[in-house]
Amino acid sequence: xxxxxxxxxxxxxxxxxxxxxxxxxxxxxxxxxxxxxxxxxxxxxxxxxxxxxxxxxxxxxxxxxxxxxxxxxxxxxxxxxxxxxxxxxxxxxxxxxxxxxxxxxxxxxxxxxxxxxxxxxxxxxxxxxxxxxxxxxxxxxxxxxxxxxxxxxxxxxxxxxxxxxxxxxxxxxxxxxxxxxxxxxxxxxxxxxxxxxxxxxxxxxxxxxxxxxxxxxxxxxxxxxxxxxxxxxxxxxxx
Amino acid sequence: xxxxxxxxxxxxxxxxxxxxxxxxxxxxxxxxxxxxxxxxxxxxxxxxxxxxxxxxxxxxxxxxxxxxxxxxxxxxxxxxxxxxxxxxxxxxxxxxxxxxxxxxxxxxxxxxxxxxxxxxxxxxxxxxxxxxxxxxxxxxxxxxxxxxxxxxxxxxxxxxxxxxxxxxxxxxxxxxxxxxxxxxxxxxxxxxxxxxxxxxxxxxxxxxxxxxxxxxxxxxxxxxxxxxxxxxxxxxxxx
DNA sequence: CGCCTCATTGACCTAGTTCAATTTGGGTGG
DNA sequence: CCACCCAAATTGAACTAGGTCAATGAGGCG
Numbered sequence: 184x185x186x187x188x189x190x191x192x193x194x195x196x197x198x199x200x201x202x203x204x205x206x207x208x209x210x211x212x213x214x215x216x217x218x219x220x221x222x223x224x225x226x227x228x229x230x231x232x233x234x235x236x237x238x239x240x241x242x243x244x245x246x247x248x249x250x251x252x253x254x255x256x257x258x259x260x261x262x263x264x265x266x267x268x269x270x271x272x273x274x275x276x277x278x279x280x281x282x283x284x285x286x287x288x289x290x291x292x293x294x295x296x297x298x299x300x301x302x303x304x305x306x307x308x309x310x311x312x313x314x315x316x317x318x319x320x321x322x323x324x325x326x327x328x329x330x331x332x333x334x335x336x337x338x339x340x341x342x343x344x345x346x347x348x349x350x351x352x353x354x355x356x357x358x359x360x361x362x363x364x365x366x367x368x369x370x371x372x373x374x375x376x377x378x379x380x381x382x383x384x385x386x387x388x389x390x391x392x393x394x395x396x397x398x399x400x401x402x403x404x405x406x407x408x409x410x411x412x413x414x415x416x417x418x419x420x421x422x
Numbered sequence: 423x424x425x426x427x428x429x430x431x432x433x434x435x436x437x438x439x440x441x442x443x444x445x446x447x448x449x450x451x452x453x454x455x456x457x458x459x460x461x462x463x464x465x466x467x468x469x470x471x472x473x474x475x476x477x478x479x480x481x482x483x484x485x486x487x488x489x490x491x492x493x494x495x496x497x498x499x500x501x502x503x504x505x506x507x508x509x510x511x512x513x514x515x516x517x518x519x520x521x522x523x524x525x526x527x528x529x530x531x532x533x534x535x536x537x538x539x540x541x542x543x544x545x546x547x548x549x550x551x552x553x554x555x556x557x558x559x560x561x562x563x564x565x566x567x568x569x570x571x572x573x574x575x576x577x578x579x580x581x582x583x584x585x586x587x588x589x590x591x592x593x594x595x596x597x598x599x600x601x602x603x604x605x606x607x608x609x610x611x612x613x614x615x616x617x618x619x620x621x622x623x624x625x626x627x628x629x630x631x632x633x634x635x636x637x638x639x640x641x642x643x644x645x646x647x648x649x650x651x652x653x654x655x656x657x658x659x660x661x
Numbered sequence: 662c663g664c665c666t667c668a669t670t671g672a673c674c675t676a677g678t679t680c681a682a683t684t685t686g687g688g689t690g691g
Numbered sequence: 692c693c694a695c696c697c698a699a700a701t702t703g704a705a706c707t708a709g710g711t712c713a714a715t716g717a718g719g720c721g
Binding site for chain 1: 486491505537543544545553554560564565566652653
């Protein structure tokens with residue numbers, strides 16, 4: 184159940200038996216939500232954080248004009264609101280795209296983990312910092328990249344993130360967002376996103392269709408996106 | 423020297439004598455840099471983090487086409503690269519706008535703080551999460567807000583952040599960014615930013631001139647920006 | 662069968678960019 | 692004190708990436 188998290192950790196850190204057990208022991212309670220549900224609402228006090236075991240979700244903010252900006256796409260193995268441990272409340276909503284299975288990590292348990300297994304505590308902090316790094320890369324996308332680069336960049340990002348949790352195959356990955364939801368992430372209109380997807384498809388790079396992304400030419404796609412995976416911190420590190 | 427940090431902490435948390443001393447004791451070494459210097463370069467391994475005691479800086483990424491996206495403006499009292507404690511290297515550069523006085527916080531000292539004063543450790547984590555929250559709000563700006571709203575929003579943000587560290591007066595605040603640097607933050611061209619600044623000035627809301635922002639009508643400016651300071655987490659919280 | 666959401670396409674429009682020229686003001690060498 | 696320089700600000704004019712509005716397909720499902 185917690186496998187995607189362990190994959191995400193192991194691709195960066197060696198995890199001791201004790202640490203692994205320490206994490207497993209406190210993450211026992213699960214929670215299921217349907218598609219298009221608000222998992223955590225902006226401003227509400229939080230006593231626990233949630234890990235995605237299965238499904239796709241996002242961080243988003245709704246504006247008073249009815250539009251919405253998605254700030255990060257959350258995949259299996261991601262904590263959706265670990266940020267609420269130090270913040271106590273979130274500045275944004277967390278919403279499911281698909282039905283999700285979530286695992287609770289009580290804030291009290293995090294405090295205990297930090298006291299007893301400080302290295303594991305630092306790993307949790309690490310994951311929240313990767314979220315910040317992803318935010319920064321999205322700022323570059325929204326601020327500097329053309330519509331076509333932005334689309335390509337997002338598809339590359341999701342590919343690399345899903346790969347480490349074993350959710351890609353040789354041809355691509357399951358990707359259940361609608362075009363509207365992609366637009367809400369990329370700051371584009373549905374019309375223009377559709378054009379860009381067609382352009383990428385006709386260039387022989389990638390096809391997004393029926394909840395699936397099929398990558399025809401990864402190198403070409405990454406070049407198109409000016410994609411550099413460094414910001415995802417997927418390489419091994421030691422502490 | 424460390425005063426702005428203490429102000430930033432005290433507006434959110436009660437700090438015990440022990441905690442305050444614990445922080446002061448490990449932050450003794452200072453560092454000075456001139457204007458327009460790279461303080462921390464993307465990718466280089468970090469052994470300590472830096473606090474701004476004086477001056478203005480930013481997080482930024484340079485693109486291969488020579489343009490640059492600024493992701494956050496760092497003010498006195500801000501840690502510029504606390505993120506590097508869990509990440510070990512940064513995904514972006516930190517650059518000074520003005521001459522800066524910085525104070526070192528060695529990563530080893532952070533590890534000790536977490537072991538001995540876990541609440542203080544959580545406060546450090548908190549500050550990195552406020553950075554993430556600011557990133558998210560900027561994503562909303564770049565993705566959804568008009569140029570005029572974006573400009574107004576940034577000026578409101580800096581006002582609120584400077585106010586808690588005592589760097590505002592009744593009329594506004596010192597703000598040394600050039601219009602080009604504002605553009606690199608907001609994803610706008612210099613021409614258009616200039617038009618928006620004129621519009622805001624002629625609407626009687628705010629004037630940016632000679633390194634100073636003068637706010638004529640704070641309520642009006644915040645309404646123009648659809649600004650809500652909640653994402654800065656400036657209110658007291660308890661842990 | 663009819664409804665609803667999502668994807669696709671076409672036509673027109675505008676916010677913001679780009680290119681280019683001018684102004685301003687502070688700094689500096691003579 | 693003045694002439695000159697340079698970075699930054701300002702303005703004008705033409706252009707375009709991407710948005711808006713509107714209509715049409717195309718599945719999925721009660």
